Amino acid sequence: GYNGVHLVWRALSALAEMAAVVAVFLIGLRLAGRWVGLLAAALYAAAVLSIQLSHFGTVDAMASAFATFALLFAVRVQFEGRWTDYALFGLMFGAALASRINLAPLAGLIVLAAGLRALPALDRALAWGERERALLREAAGLVIAGVVTLIVFRLANPYTFMGPGILGLSLNPRWVADLNQARYLVSGQAEMPPNWQWVGRTPYLFAWNNMVLWGMGAALGLAGWLGWLWAGARLVRGLSGALALLLPFVWVLVYFGWLGANWVASMRYFLPLYPALALLAAWALVELVKRAGRSRLRRGLALALLASVTGFTLLWAVMFTSIYRQQLTRVQASHWFWENVSGDFSMRVEGPSVNAVSYTHLRAHETPE
Numbered sequence: 629g630y631n632g633v634h635l636v637w638r639a640l641s642a643l644a645e646m647a648a649v650v651a652v653f654l655i656g657l658r659l660a661g662r663w664v665g666l667l668a669a670a671l672y673a674a675a676v677l678s679i680q681l682s683h684f685g686t687v688d689a690m691a692s693a694f695a696t697f698a699l700l701f702a703v704r705v706q707f708e709g710r711w712t713d714y715a716l717f718g719l720m721f722g723a724a725l726a727s728r729i730n731l732a733p734l735a736g737l738i739v740l741a742a743g744l745r746a747l748p749a750l751d752r753a754l755a756w757g758e759r760e761r762a763l764l765r766e767a768a769g770l771v772i773a774g775v776v777t778l779i780v781f782r783l784a785n786p787y788t789f790m791g792p793g794i795l796g797l798s799l800n801p802r803w804v805a806d807l808n809q810a811r812y813l814v815s816g817q818a819e820m821p822p823n824w825q826w827v828g829r830t831p832y833l834f835a836w837n838n839m840v841l842w843g844m845g846a847a848l849g850l851a852g853w854l855g856w857l858w859a860g861a862r863l864v865r866g867l868s869g870a871l872a873l874l875l876p877f878v879w880v881l882v883y884f885g886w887l888g889a890n891w892v893a894s895m896r897y898f899l900p901l902y903p904a905l906a907l908l909a910a911w912a913l914v915e916l917v918k919r920a921g922r923s924r925l926r927r928g929l930a931l932a933l934l935a936s937v938t939g940f941t942l943l944w945a946v947m948f949t950s951i952y953r954q955q956l957t958r959v960q961a962s963h964w965f966w967e968n969v970s971g972d973f974s975m976r977v978e979g980p981s982v983n984a985v986s987y988t989h990l991r992a993h994e995t996p997e
Contacts (some may be wrong), residue, residue, distance in 0.1 A: 637685030644693035645682035649673045651696040652903045658703055659872050660911050668903075668910035670938065674945035675902050677843035677895055683952060688896045691727035694720050695900040698734050703875055705769065706741040714738070714769035715776050722780025729807065731900065733882050737875055738773050742766040744871065816891030823891070832888040838895050844902065845944035847937040852905030855912030856880055873911065876904040913937060 652672045656665030672678060681689045701717035704710070717738050724731045749762040782789065782797070790798045812818055816826065840849030859877045862870035880901055887897055913934040920927035955963075 634685040638683060641684055641686065641689035642682045644690040645678050648678070648689075648693040648696045648903060651693070651700050652906060655696075655700050655703055655876075655903070656907050656910060658700075658707060659876075659907070660914065664907070664910045664914050667914060667934075667938070668907045671848050671909055671941055672903055672906035674941045675844050675848065675906065676945060676948045677839075677899055678902060679945060679949060681896060681899060686896070687727050688899055691724055691731060692899040692902070694724035694727060695731050695734060696903045698724055699737060699875065699879060699904065702734075702737040702741045705738060706744050706875060709742075709745045709766070709769065711769055711772055714773040718773040718776025719780055721773070722777040723784055725777070726781050726784035730887070730897070733886060734879075735777075736882060737879060738770065740878060741875060742770050744874070745769075814890060814892040826891050826893065829893060831890075831893075832884075835884070835888045835893040835895075835898060838893075839898055839901075839905075843895050843898070844905070845941050847940035847944070848906065848909055851909035851912060851937045855908035855910075856905065858912055859908055873908065876907050880904050880908075909937065 649669050649672055653665040653669035656662075656668040658665075678689075681692075698717055698720040701713045701720060704713040705717060721731075721734050721738070724734060743766075746763055746766045749759040782794065788800055788803045790796050790800050813820075813823075816823060836853075840846060840853070843849070844852065856877060859870070859873040860881075863874060863877060883901055884898070887893070890897075913930075916930040917927065917934060920930045
């Protein structure tokens with residue numbers, strides 16, 4: 629019932645966000661070492677929007693966690709290319725897609741990772757037989773990822789299909805209609821009060837501003853986007869080691885590029901980008917320390933910047949979570965009512981009025997809210 633399901637859902641959201649922190653660490657560890665992984669996990673754990681949504685009974689935290697693990701296994705495919713990583717990507721992508729259909733662009737990451745694995749096959753010096761085996765291997769990996777994705781999506785979101793059995797894969801017209809209705813409602817064409825709040829919002833800038841100032845905090849937000857720009861510049865210049873950050877860079881580019889122009893730009897829609905931005909921020913901060921060399925001044929400045937970004941982000945989180953360390957204001961008011969007014973109020977109730985019935989109902993259930 630409603631009196632309990634929201635508590636279960638909030639617990640699941642909290643567990644999902646904690647799992648996402650672990651995934652961020654593992655991605656950072658694989659891409660740039662344990663220090664980047666630890667710093668990225670700490671920064672993401674202190675991201676305000678992540679903390680907020682881990683307290684809510686919504687799908688966003690779970691969808692973002694599945695997307696982060698999908699990014700992890702795409703990275704593992706890029707560097708190791710095991711078929712188990714392809715399958716695990718399909719598992720996480722299918723779950724993410726079942727949670728939020730707008731996470732479909734994740735599919736591009738596994739294709740990109742497989743393409744990077746297959747790059748040596750383009751070498752003309754490579755024997756044709758070896759080239760063919762390399763291409764077929766990555767193609768088989770993509771097939772495995774696709775099949776697992778379909779199975780997981782079929783099981784996790786059965787409303788999409790007509791059935792009647794599990795092999796019935798024709799689309800459910802009601803699900804398609806709901807999807808089209810949702811698309812219409814967020815398009816800006818629906819004339820209704822909830823849509824009026826988005827009038828005059830600048831595409832991309834509005835979402836970016838909310839991410840930097842509120843969702844992540846100014847320090848982490850700016851560090852993440854500057855790290856994204858630096859990683860992109862290295863990719864464009866073709867520098868050594870730049871391809872290591874290709875997947876996080878492309879994920880931010882594509883997903884923000886797609887959602888940032890939407891009429892409805894709720895902050896929670898952009899949560900799947902936060903892990904990648906935390907990774908890029910951590911990489912940039914640690915890279916600055918590494919590049920400082922033996923210069924005490926440069927090293928001191930780099931360490932000061934790292935400490936400042938981390939410290940401000942943690943402080944921002946502590947300030948924000950004070951909301952959850954205090955009782956909800958309407959609950960405070962209810963307690964004050966019972967302690968100071970309820971006795972006198974009950975004495976003045978005459979007859980079976982609406983107030984008397986409501987008061988009796990509240991006392992019987994002992995729910996101050």
